[in-house]
Amino acid sequence: MTTFVDRVELHVAAGNGGHGCASVHREKFKPLGGPDGGNGGRGGDVILVVDQSVTTLLEYHHSPHRKATNGQPGAGDNRSGKDGQDLVLTVPDGTVVLDKQGNVLADLVGQGTTFVAGQGGRGGLGNAALSSARRKAPGFALLGEPGEARDIVLELKTVADVALVGYPSAGKSSLISVLSAAKPKIADYPFTTLVPNLGVVTAGSTVYTIADVPGLIPGASQGRGLGLEFLRHVERCSVLVHVLDTATLESDRDPVSDLDVIEEELKQYGGLDERPRIVVLNKIDIPDGQDLADMIRPDLEERGYRVFEVSAVARTGLKELSFALAGIVAEARAAKPKEEATRIVIRPKAVDDAGFTVTYDDAEEVYRVRGEKPERWVRQTDFNNDEAVGYLADRLNRLGVEDALMKAGARAGDGVAIGSEENAVVFDWEPSMMAGAEMLGRRGEDHRLEAPRPAAQRRRDRDAERDEAQREFDEFDPF
Numbered sequence: 001m002t003t004f005v006d007r008v009e010l011h012v013a014a015g016n017g018g019h020g021c022a023s024v025h026r027e028k029f030k031p032l033g034g035p036d037g038g039n040g041g042r043g044g045d046v047i048l049v050v051d052q053s054v055t056t057l058l059e060y061h062h063s064p065h066r067k068a069t070n071g072q073p074g075a076g077d078n079r080s081g082k083d084g085q086d087l088v089l090t091v092p093d094g095t096v097v098l099d100k101q102g103n104v105l106a107d108l109v110g111q112g113t114t115f116v117a118g119q120g121g122r123g124g125l126g127n128a129a130l131s132s133a134r135r136k137a138p139g140f141a142l143l144g145e146p147g148e149a150r151d152i153v154l155e156l157k158t159v160a161d162v163a164l165v166g167y168p169s170a171g172k173s174s175l176i177s178v179l180s181a182a183k184p185k186i187a188d189y190p191f192t193t194l195v196p197n198l199g200v201v202t203a204g205s206t207v208y209t210i211a212d213v214p215g216l217i218p219g220a221s222q223g224r225g226l227g228l229e230f231l232r233h234v235e236r237c238s239v240l241v242h243v244l245d246t247a248t249l250e251s252d253r254d255p256v257s258d259l260d261v262i263e264e265e266l267k268q269y270g271g272l273d274e275r276p277r278i279v280v281l282n283k284i285d286i287p288d289g290q291d292l293a294d295m296i297r298p299d300l301e302e303r304g305y306r307v308f309e310v311s312a313v314a315r316t317g318l319k320e321l322s323f324a325l326a327g328i329v330a331e332a333r334a335a336k337p338k339e340e341a342t343r344i345v346i347r348p349k350a351v352d353d354a355g356f357t358v359t360y361d362d363a364e365e366v367y368r369v370r371g372e373k374p375e376r377w378v379r380q381t382d383f384n385n386d387e388a389v390g391y392l393a394d395r396l397n398r399l400g401v402e403d404a405l406m407k408a409g410a411r412a413g414d415g416v417a418i419g420s421e422e423n424a425v426v427f428d429w430e431p432s433m434m435a436g437a438e439m440l441g442r443r444g445e446d447h448r449l450e451a452p453r454p455a456a457q458r459r460r461d462r463d464a465e466r467d468e469a470q471r472e473f474d475e476f477d478p479f
Helices: 058-061 171-179 225-232 255-269 287-304 318-337 372-379 387-400 401-405 454-475
Strands: 007-013 046-050 065-067 089-092 094-099 103-110 116-119 147-154 163-164 198-203 206-212 239-245 275-281 306-309 357-361 366-370 415-418 425-428
Touching: 007 116, 007 171, 007 387, 046 094, 046 103, 058 089, 065 089, 065 239, 103 116, 116 147, 147 225, 163 171, 163 225, 171 275, 171 318, 198 318, 206 318, 206 372, 225 255, 239 318, 255 287, 275 287, 275 318, 287 306, 306 318, 357 454, 366 372, 372 387, 372 415, 387 401
Parallel strands: 007 065, 046 089, 163 206, 163 239, 239 275, 275 306, 366 415
Antiparallel strands: 007 147, 046 116, 094 103, 094 147, 198 206, 357 366, 415 425
16 A cells, blocks of 8 residues: 655645625614625635645545635624635645646745645625715625635655665665664565655764665666656755665676766756765675775776765664765755745835736637736626626726727727636626716616616517507508
8 A cells, every 4th residue: 555655636726705795784663774794704725834744645645635615605784704714734844836737836845834725715795895975775795706726736855965876776775774763675676665765864963864765777767667756856955875786686787887877867857966976885795795896996986976885784884974974964054045034025016007908809809808806806796786797897997997998999899808718707898888876776776787678678669560550551541
């Protein structure tokens, strides 16, 4: 059964905002006491939080669909709806958040680091909040906004100071087991290590982490073996340790060629050229292994590598290796820039920024209005209520949408779409529509949106035809 997962696709949905309430206060001797509809509650957010006690994404592999709770609708007597509860998802340290196209949305490193993966919808305003001196008793309320829903990809990149790389069965698991308290699976067959193992090493006053990456083979950067799946776990390390097997039983392999192969795979993967390298010649407890180490050590040192001869079984050479790694890690930590407190950046809106754009869509033959406010107002409008639609028209006119449509060349009857192509509201534009609460009729109605009813129009047409026929008959005189 799988116990380690370092890549999952997560489907998150934030909570929807609660609808506002359209209500009129009523009590004895006061039948129309004014609007008292409350606002809807905010929908809950979906938040990713780093928890260093979590080491795998296994939980989200089994249940990838996560949704926050919705906000509650408002009620009469000025009662606001309850806000939805945020959904907090814990992830391991070093988790990278990407969209479906592979773009990085967040790199979560450090205990408590957060990222809002889904923004909860705003609650709709009740008619008490919408009332004004000109619109004293609104017969409508705003709808709650839907919560943000999207698909994201979580990738775990192990946060370790030292990464052990090498061929399968080179002795990486044995080495980490004697350097730290980690207890990985150790066996004498290839690909024993199927998941990265992490251990903590103490050398003097320096404490650092060391990761054992599953064995690499030629073509690992293109997906052969397990390399492509786990090469990402060496990206954050401060030093790479090449573990070379000096007692390999394969006749077509030797430590130097193994080193060249692994270096080529790291080069193909990219981004690791500047990391310092150390070469560890393992299994020198075997006589042939010691002889081979003595032969190839001068060649490796000529290439500029620091070489350590160790035996994980006999536990020789480990102290020197441990302190050498501690020194490199300490230097890397000292070279890192100091973390500064997060500064609040204020970006004021440009003077000529209207908050929306108007463009002509040749394919759909409509004028498309895009902007945060217009799109949000459309989502909050109940199109079954004429007064709510009229209120939307007032807001768009005050924002300057009608003037922008005129400048763009729109004429009466042209199609106007507000929103994205996938989810837009399309209507026929009537530039003669005047804005103003003084043109409203009864609660829930708007005279600007009135249209003759089909049945009444048919009756009027029928009566007009009958009157015309009667007039022609009266004018007809056969004598």
